[in-house]
Amino acid sequence: MTLIDIGANLTHSSYDADRDAVLARAAAQGVCQMIVTGSDAQESASAIALAHAHPCRLFATVGLHPHHAAHFDYVLSSQLTELAQDPAVVAIGECGLDYHRNFSPREAQLVAFRAQLELAVVSGKPVFLHLRDAQEDFMGVMREYASRISRGVAHCFTGQLQDMQQCLDLGLYIGITGWICDERRGAHLLEAVRYIPSDRLMIETDAPYLLPRTLRPRPASRRNEPGYLPEVLRVIAHARGESVEECAALTTANARRFFSLPDIKLQ
Numbered sequence: 001m002t003l004i005d006i007g008a009n010l011t012h013s014s015y016d017a018d019r020d021a022v023l024a025r026a027a028a029q030g031v032c033q034m035i036v037t038g039s040d041a042q043e044s045a046s047a048i049a050l051a052h053a054h055p056c057r058l059f060a061t062v063g064l065h066p067h068h069a070a071h072f073d074y075v076l077s078s079q080l081t082e083l084a085q086d087p088a089v090v091a092i093g094e095c096g097l098d099y100h101r102n103f104s105p106r107e108a109q110l111v112a113f114r115a116q117l118e119l120a121v122v123s124g125k126p127v128f129l130h131l132r133d134a135q136e137d138f139m140g141v142m143r144e145y146a147s148r149i150s151r152g153v154a155h156c157f158t159g160q161l162q163d164m165q166q167c168l169d170l171g172l173y174i175g176i177t178g179w180i181c182d183e184r185r186g187a188h189l190l191e192a193v194r195y196i197p198s199d200r201l202m203i204e205t206d207a208p209y210l211l212p213r214t215l216r217p218r219p220a221s222r223r224n225e226p227g228y229l230p231e232v233l234r235v236i237a238h239a240r241g242e243s244v245e246e247c248a249a250l251t252t253a254n255a256r257r258f259f260s261l262p263d264i265k266l267q
Helices: 019-028 043-051 066-071 072-085 105-123 134-143 161-169 187-195 226-240 244-259
Strands: 003-008 031-036 058-064 089-098 127-132 153-154 173-175 200-201
Touching: 003 200, 003 226, 003 244, 019 031, 031 043, 031 072, 031 226, 031 244, 043 058, 043 066, 066 089, 066 105, 066 134, 066 244, 072 105, 072 161, 072 187, 089 105, 089 134, 089 187, 127 134, 127 187, 161 187, 187 226, 200 244
Parallel strands: 003 031, 031 058, 058 089, 089 127, 127 153, 153 173, 173 200
Antiparallel strands: none
8 A cells, every 4th residue: 555645844844853764654654755845935945855865755846835925026936936947846835825824914925826826837737725714715816727727736625515615616636634633623524525526635644733633542742744644544534435445546546646746666
């Protein structure tokens, strides 16, 4: 059984002391490939460097998270455009809207979001999307670009079923994380995940965030890592009434197709 983690923040400083061990543990759990998320120019460059150090196993996204949208300007736009040309880059993002925390003004978020969608159009690469508490504006922007982007995934989806359906109606894929393992705030996803078409579901950890609360035994650290992806898979498969093997095969095939990844086998 092989798995692909479509969203792991492996450039995070919490991995600096044991990043190689984290990758080894992921491989031992069948996680054969990972997409390293870029959330600003510096992290995007670091994600690319990691991908170069682990060819065919790690890949990168290039983008500006909505939390940092206030810093978007011509210089940053040029940096992202240049970084996106690297062959290790398989998607544009993480980009989108976050009205939950509003770390950047909403107008700035909209400007940065549209600019990155334009980059996705020009580059022909899919988009890695962030959406939280901004459904109306997000859908409005996405409807402008849906026919021009190649593909898009609503990464770390946490919304309600009706929000998911709107994303699916636009042709988006859905990325599910350990949020579905959280009985306090993710229980609604146990039902919603059943409605994701088999060819549009992908799985991710969003590590080091969102440690699955259903992990047993519970890890001593609250830090999440890609090696815990099988637990996310297990919960999703049970909710969908599928075997773990069936769910693994379809999510891996979807990720490989979406990001145009090579087919590899772990040794």
